[in-house]
Amino acid sequence: MPKETFFNLSEDKRARIETVAIEEFAENSLNSASVNTIVSKAGIAKGSFYQYFENLEDLYQHILKIAQKRKLGLISSLPSPSGNMDTFRYLQRLLLVDLAFELNYPRLSQVERRHKFENPITSSIDPETGQRFSGDGRFHAFLSQGILHDDIATWVDTDLAAYALEVLSSWLSPYLLERLEQDSGKTIEANQELSSDPLVQDLLQNLLDILMAGMSRDPQIRKDFYSK
Amino acid sequence: MPKETFFNLSEDKRARIETVAIEEFAENSLNSASVNTIVSKAGIAKGSFYQYFENLEDLYQHILKIAQKRKLGLISSLPSPSGNMDTFRYLQRLLLVDLAFELNYPRLSQVERRHKFENPITSSIDPETGQRFSGDGRFHAFLSQGILHDDIATWVDTDLAAYALEVLSSWLSPYLLERLEQDSGKTIEANQELSSDPLVQDLLQNLLDILMAGMSRDPQIRKDFYSK
DNA sequence: CCTCATTGTGACCGACTGGTCATATTATAT
DNA sequence: ATATAATATGACCAGTCGGTCACAATGAGG
Incomplete structure (x- = not known):
């Protein structure tokens, strides 16, 4: 799970990070996805990344949960x-x-x-x-x-x-x-x-x-x- | 295409390299597959690798051709x-x-x-x-x-x-x-x-x-x- | 034996990796 | 204004990456 710091972020910053991460994980598997690429595209410092997440997999699991949530939303709609x-x-x-x-x-x-x-x-x-x-x-x-x-x-x-x-x-x-x-x-x-x-x-x-x-x-x- | 040197190799050495490569490409995409891993598992020097192949993709294409060839063999059998x-x-x-x-x-x-x-x-x-x-x-x-x-x-x-x-x-x-x-x-x-x-x-x-x-x-x- | 071509080798290179941490910045509360 | 907590930062680390190259080993023909 992402740290509390991440959920305290402003809506747009959090969304920006998530969008960038989704794009990265769409193109790369967990093993070949790059933290450097994500922080660079999202415009945040590398140190910040590790204040938000334990590691790459932490973010990956978070993205998977988003997918699950959104699909459930579609089902109910x-x-x-x-x-x-x-x-x-x-x-x-x-x-x-x-x-x-x-x-x-x-x-x-x-x-x-x-x-x-x-x-x-x-x-x-x-x-x-x-x-x-x-x-x-x-x-x-x-x-x-x-x-x-x-x-x-x-x-x-x-x-x-x-x-x-x-x-x-x-x-x-x-x-x-x-x-x-x-x-x-x-x-x-x-x-x-x-x-x-x-x-x-x-x-x-x-x-x-x-x-x-x-x-x-x-x-x-x-x-x-x-x-x- | 692999270089001539590769095809001059002894049967078992060539097979060993191909087997290791198949295993590597089964677990990793071309982007995340590792030359170092392959040479290490195959027991050859890194320099040798680049005497056999232009680069990783060269080997990858070779493996794909093997797959194609073997499947054709199965079809005709x-x-x-x-x-x-x-x-x-x-x-x-x-x-x-x-x-x-x-x-x-x-x-x-x-x-x-x-x-x-x-x-x-x-x-x-x-x-x-x-x-x-x-x-x-x-x-x-x-x-x-x-x-x-x-x-x-x-x-x-x-x-x-x-x-x-x-x-x-x-x-x-x-x-x-x-x-x-x-x-x-x-x-x-x-x-x-x-x-x-x-x-x-x-x-x-x-x-x-x-x-x-x-x-x-x-x-x-x-x-x-x-x-x- | 020598010669020459082919093949084998691993130290080395610059670039990039995930991850850390001391420091700087900002926000909050008093 | 001051003190304290929360957050942001990028230089830095050890390790790995793909790729190179000077050199060693091997083999063939003479």
Whole structure:
């Protein structure tokens, strides 16, 4: 945790440091990020840095917490909680969260992606259910409800599916953003409303159709192929 | 390209350097990898290093070429070329290539993944077809044949699907490997035949069923949900 | 043996790294 | 104005970085 001194800083100075740090951690892993670069870009003395943080990792963890906080903020700002929501919209909402995160905080999103890359799958056995459990659980929860609502077939391996969905969701956003930019020919500025862009909606629908159709039915297709 | 001196080296010395380098690049990006570490672990003098390579990037590119070469070797060692193959087996084969690569050269596979991470999507417009084109084209080719054989619906956005499949394939392998290890309780040694392990076959089948079922049919599912 | 080319070596260089600390500056309270 | 606490600063440290280079070792042809 950053020291008290850091939190006593003026709003703009703290924001400046955080912005610079986010940019640094988006481009470099914790090992290769540079304190000197950060203090120089942020316009503070090196000594000051060590009055605010124990070390680089201290700042890194702080940035990760910011990412977590902002993503939670986005989740609560998106329409309706997940209780009485049909399975299709549930998954759509999960993907939209990551997309909105990418649109609003692209560099922070990159920090998070890099973090996931450097600290990969931490799957383990859930002590409560005795089931395998990987990732942050969002997609496990989705799959559970989907199966409960009979919208997802029971033969689907939930841990595999959750892992695949998490990977997909994490990497889908930058793809959509880049495709959007190439389509409109201009850079997209941070705007949460852009997730309602027709092209994005279309592509998202496309992927959702594939996934939902694939997970909801019997794997008849395979037998079809074999009997051909 | 490495200098001639490097290729004149004895087989074991060259292999030793390459192995050490692969390990270093699996753990560090090009920026944070260390010449000193490599020469120290490989047991050669620093001066020697610069008689073999122009610089670190020179070695890095060499390692990437090794990865490419070995993957090609795996592709040609796997059953039957892609001409007269049904769509399901085609996709299965593509995923198996990455899986075999992970099993036989796990650290090299990690180097490749890291490389993809640091040098992300380079999608552009294919000058021949005028279509969008991202990744190495393996999955684009697959999708084209699938559509041709009427096994993949035409409404599927091929570039989005190809991107998603590439991401999935790249990240599926380490997941399967880890799951296999956790299931059998022991570490898996390099063995291409292990891709025929029942658990792996099962999980692969599971994912293939989802993907193929999802991509082969009309997106009826969506309308079902809306009319609920 | 000598010659010449190739290969191997590690001390050395300037630049940069994370981290420290004595000192200077500022703010607060009396 | 004075005293005290909180904050800001950059010179400085030991260590590591990529890269060089004068020199030593090795091998081949004669």
